[in-house]
Amino acid sequence: MLLDELIEMPRIRSAIELEELPSPSTLCKAFNRLDMAVWRVLLNLSATLLPTNGVVGIDASGFDRSHASKHYTKRTKLTIQQLEVTLLVDTRANAIIDLHVTTTRKHDSKIAPSLIKRNTGEVAVLLGDKGYDDQKIRALVRETGVRPVIKHREFSSLHKAWNARLDADLYGQRSQNETVNSRLKRKYGAFVRSRLWWKQFRELVVGCLTHNIDKTL
Template structure:
């Protein structure tokens, strides 16, 4: 799967000279790190005692990279690779007929005051929006922000780039936007999104919703709880782009774990 996430033909695991370690090897090691929930130093020590796993990476234990190399290369890999990995993990499952979207916050290690001012942090947590399948509990897509964009704007971005995966989408009132509903209907998707009740017509719209379908959005909250219980509530990365990569990787690893359990 890591090989498929990298553009082009998979390179040899390691090449002498400037080639270094192949991108897919670094991606695989990071997946193992999240799965085992270990720091970089400890992870490489574990792999040194597991020659069978190292062989799957095309490496002998003497060829394993230094932990500093693994850490640095993660920042060098483009975000596209991690998103492709997430999509590949979704393809391991057969999605159901109802999907849901919601948001939560993940804590982060405190960065320096200088870095906070330079990048414009204005929110203590990483705002994380997840699109999930209610039948399989698979995380289809994930969006992260260090600020507080409105849920309707984030929801539109996440949903429109995953239209082919959606059948019925359910969400709470924070995603109440008629333009979003129209866009979903035009794509053949049924929106079950509650209206904020300003007028009697809004109450009438809400009364027409299938409550059983609407309340399936609670699956998102259960997945957020499972993610935080499995990997912890605090992200290890200190930079915003590192935190985004970490969250996408956690989602992909969870999807793979769910597929293995089936």
């Protein structure tokens, strides 16, 4: 599909100095050759194009690993495992700063530390729901100079009091995560097309990268 579009886009080909159209296999080989680390760097660079403010929300969403219809899979009793995608989203610019992808059912609190450690310089305030209510996360965030605005699970009246004192306006910005998740699925699909798991991870990074560039334009 990309090659078909490039055939109809002489101005775009000229802008990127593409004198000859590549074959489909060339694109696939290039996609395979670029490591995940390279795509992460490109994602980080794309986020710098937007006016971020350091108020970052963290949230997870599911992406299907096949685009078979829900009706078909239910009728045939197929189970299609989802990818769990956790996004770090700057709430001012709706920029995706980083993501974590897993095929397992890890708890949110187990995923957050790696994202926080990778992006300490980009986050001033971390917004999270009760799924990220873990003392280890709060301690890690404070150690890196980040302010945690995370709801407590209400096991006692003290937890309810802490939640009541939470900055409602600031915490409300966490809804931008849901907006970005919804936009990704509406514009680029709620499923991945690749069949291999490592290609699926890269495909999602490319989707996030494209989202940032699209927001910039």
